[in-house]
Amino acid sequence: MPRAVREQQMMDAAVQTFGQRGYRAASMDEIAELAGVSKPLVYLYLNSKEELFTACIRREAKALVEAVQAAVEPGLPADRQLWSGLRAFFTHTADNPDGWAVLDQQARSQGEPFVSEVGVLREEIVAFVTGLIGAAAREAHHDPALPDRDVAGLAQALVGAAEALAGWANETPGVSAKEAAGTLMNFSWAGLENLMHGRGWQSKG
Numbered sequence: 001m002p003r004a005v006r007e008q009q010m011m012d013a014a015v016q017t018f019g020q021r022g023y024r025a026a027s028m029d030e031i032a033e034l035a036g037v038s039k040p041l042v043y044l045y046l047n048s049k050e051e052l053f054t055a056c057i058r059r060e061a062k063a064l065v066e067a068v069q070a071a072v073e074p075g076l077p078a079d080r081q082l083w084s085g086l087r088a089f090f091t092h093t094a095d096n097p098d099g100w101a102v103l104d105q106q107a108r109s110q111g112e113p114f115v116s117e118v119g120v121l122r123e124e125i126v127a128f129v130t131g132l133i134g135a136a137a138r139e140a141h142h143d144p145a146l147p148d149r150d151v152a153g154l155a156q157a158l159v160g161a162a163e164a165l166a167g168w169a170n171e172t173p174g175v176s177a178k179e180a181a182g183t184l185m186n187f188s189w190a191g192l193e194n195l196m197h198g199r200g201w202q203s204k205g
């Protein structure tokens with residue numbers, strides 16, 4: 001079997017083990033057994049438990065980002081782009097619950113360097129959403145002075161909500177990716193649509 005194929009087989013086993021057992025509780029023996037290889041072979045290919053976990057984070061993050069980006073078709077109305085991206089996000093996290101657990105729960109709770117690794121994923125997603133919201137809003141009401149800080153803050157809030165909702169959806173029986181995406185669209189779009197037409201909320205106090 002080619003080395004690249006064998007490595008992916010080991011990482012599949014590692015993602016499943018880390019996602020279901022947790023980083024601390026997972027053992028290289030379990031991972032090797034699930035992959036159908038010897039423990040020395042896992043160490044030979046992937047060096048250490050820490051490096052294996054890091055490789056899993058990077059692989060799962062790359063797959064998630066690519067799934068979201070591929071789903072958004074440029075040129076569509078802003079709400080359809082956002083809807084497509086959210087559906088892709090929730091579909092991917094539902095189809096890969098162990099990978100999402102690695103990214104959202106395990107990596108964030110194990111300190112450095114894992115927190116930084118998953119932070120790269122979040123920055124990519126936030127940057128993508130920032131670009132989508134900002135371009136649509138500026139085009140809608142032709143205001144080149146729309147504050148980048150406002151758009152970036154909205155993107156942070158939307159991504160944070162999506163992360164929280166994905167965890168809830170994966171733990172709640174019967175919640176589909178389409179339903180989760182619809183929930184977040186209903187929650188966020190009214191405000192985003194107003195922003196895109198220059199109608200921001202104003203404090204009266």
